[in-house]
Amino acid sequence: MRQNDILKCEFGFRGYIMLDWQATMSMYGLDMTIPGDITFKSDDSYFGGNLTTYVRNSTIPESRVDDMAERIIASWFLLHQDSPDYP
Secondary structure (H helix, E strand, O other): HHHHHHHHHHHHOOOOOOOOOOOOOOOOOOOOOOOOOOOOOOOOOOOHHHHHHHHOOOOOOHHHHHHHHHHHHHHHHHHHOOOOOOO
16 A cells, blocks of 8 residues: 555545655655655656656556645645745
8 A cells, every 4th residue: 555545545634745855766655756866866856757757658647646736735825835925
């Protein structure tokens, strides 16, 4: 069972899941990554262009990307980061 299933489905977690640098072996279950490479100095990421490729080749459904974006943006609004006076 993936962390996505456990946290979001079983426990009802409504936030997003983010990894620590080089602390994962795949993108499954993640909603956000810290900017950086899969391995140090590899110039490769699970996100960005690879995420587009994963959707196009049906590795992950587009609805999964929508879920990722909704969770991240919801947190942004919850913390009022859209406010003009947000530091």
